[in-house]
Amino acid sequence: MAKYSLSNKTVFITGAAGGIGAASARALHARGANLVLTGRNASSLDDLARELGEKRSLSLPVDVTDRAALQNAVAHTVDRFGTLDIVFANAAIGPDLPATIATIDPELFERIIEVNLLGVWRTVRAALPQIIANRGHVLVTSSTYAYINGAVNAPYAASKAAIEQFARALRIELAMHGATAGVLYPGWVRTQMSRPALGGHELTTRMREVAFPSPLATAISPQVVARRAVQGIERRAPRITVPRRWQPVGILRGIVNPLSDRLLSRxxxxxxxxxxxxxxxxxxxxxxxxxxxxxxxxxxxxx
Ligand SMILES: NC(=O)c1ccc[n+]([C@@H]2O[C@H](COP(=O)([O-])OP(=O)(O)OC[C@H]3O[C@@H](n4cnc5c(N)ncnc54)[C@H](OP(=O)(O)O)[C@@H]3O)[C@@H](O)[C@H]2O)c1
Incomplete structure (x- = not known):
């Protein structure tokens, strides 16, 4: 497949205020794309828009659970840049601290599903007419939690598995339109979200160390994820796994998962x-x- 050039394409990205979203916005902008930066934290989005230069970036505070706000944001994007070519549904939340299904606050469980699954669905659906019209690309940020055991993180893992299915289905449904969809599977990444598991909370950090073999427990920077995400969009890749050491686990999940579930339960x-x-x-x-x-x-x- 010919390289999908990012020059003059317009990318609508959710969760752009920090972490993987902000790093990806910078990397996409460096390739010549216009960036529509969305999230809830208006001042962080404005700061990033100023850093990128307002000629090729636009900051729009939008909550991904708000369907009407997303539709308005897409309309605003098209008014401003004339097109929307790529939607990067990246926003998500996790539980601040690990919790079992028996003890997690039920409202938190449902909020995680709402933001991480319904938020992705609402974002993508709002942008889809533009993506189809422009033969564009959809990228959803899932996680290696889409296929590893999600113990103490069940709503998050369930949401990431669900959006993997969503994007796989979408890729098939878009093929006849000349548009594409792909899934981004990061492992551990040093961002606000992973802070408790990466030393910010003792028990959470110990659980990560005990449950993950050391090469897989090691965290990478959001810039590494951003670089691979950009390369993946340029290839219209169906899957982007970063770091690559997770690839065998993803490929062999049918064998690895029953073994790891057995091991973890004992x-x-x-x-x-x-x-x-x-x-x-x-x-x-x-x-x-x-x-x-x-x-x-x-x-x-x-x-
Ligand atoms: N960090 C990791 O180890 C890791 C691993 C695998 C996958 N991921 C995935 O990578 C993606 C980015 O996460 P991150 O690690 O970069 O963490 P992050 O810095 O916490 O980014 C999450 C972003 O989502 C936004 N967000 C949360 N709720 C929202 C809502 N209701 N509406 C709009 N925006 C909302 C946040 O923006 P506001 O603060 O403005 O609300 C924030 O910018 C997520 O999908 C996450 O699940 C992360």
Whole structure:
């Protein structure tokens, strides 16, 4: 397939205020694209628009759960740039701290599904007439959580698996129009969202270290994800896995998943951490849980 040039294309990106979204916006802009930067934090979006230069960027505060606001934002995009060629549905939330299905706040569970699944659906649906008319591209930010076990992160993992299915279906449905869709699968990335698991919260960090083998637990920068996302859009790639060390897991998921589920359900250290987590959730005694978890985890690391 010929390279899909980004020069003078207009990209509508959600969750553009920071992390992977902001890094991708910068990388897309450097390739000559016009950027429509959306998110909830207007001042961060404005700062990024100023940095990129307002000639080829537009900051639009939009909540991805608001269907009407998304439709207005798409109309505004077309008014301003005359076209919308690429939609990058990247916004998402996760639980600030890990929680089991038995103890997670039900409202938080449903909010995560609403933002991460329905927000992607509403974003893409609003942009789709333009994408089809312009033979454009849709990229959704899923996660390796689309296919690994989502224990203590179930609504997030469920939402990421759901949007993987959404984008795969969309790719087939768009083929007859000459448009394309792809899925971005980042592993661990150093952003605001992953901060608790990357040292910001002791128990959460220990769970990541215990549950993931070390090459997979290692985090990369959002700039690395952005670079691969741009290359993937230019190839209209169906899948972009970053870092590449996750690719064998994705490819062999039919074999790896039953084995890892079996291993994790019998993993004594992980089960003790889960007990500590549920204990903390039920009693509200986070500090108590951390003191239980710490010796358990340090024993396991050294054993
Ligand atoms: N970090 C990782 O390890 C990792 C791994 C795999 C996949 N991902 C995925 O990568 C994507 C970007 O996440 P990130 O890591 O860059 O974290 P991040 O910096 O927290 O970015 C998430 C973005 O989503 C936006 N957002 C949240 N709720 C929204 C809403 N209702 N409406 C509009 N925007 C909303 C936030 O913008 P506001 O602050 O303006 O609301 C924020 O800019 C997400 O889809 C995430 O699931 C991340």
């Amino acid at each position: 993993h004594a250290k992980l089960q003790l951490l889960l007990l500590a987590l549920e204990d903390a959730a039920r009693t509200g005694a986070t500090r108590h849980a951390q003191t239980i978890a710490k010796p358990v985890a340090s024993k396991t690391v050294s054993s």
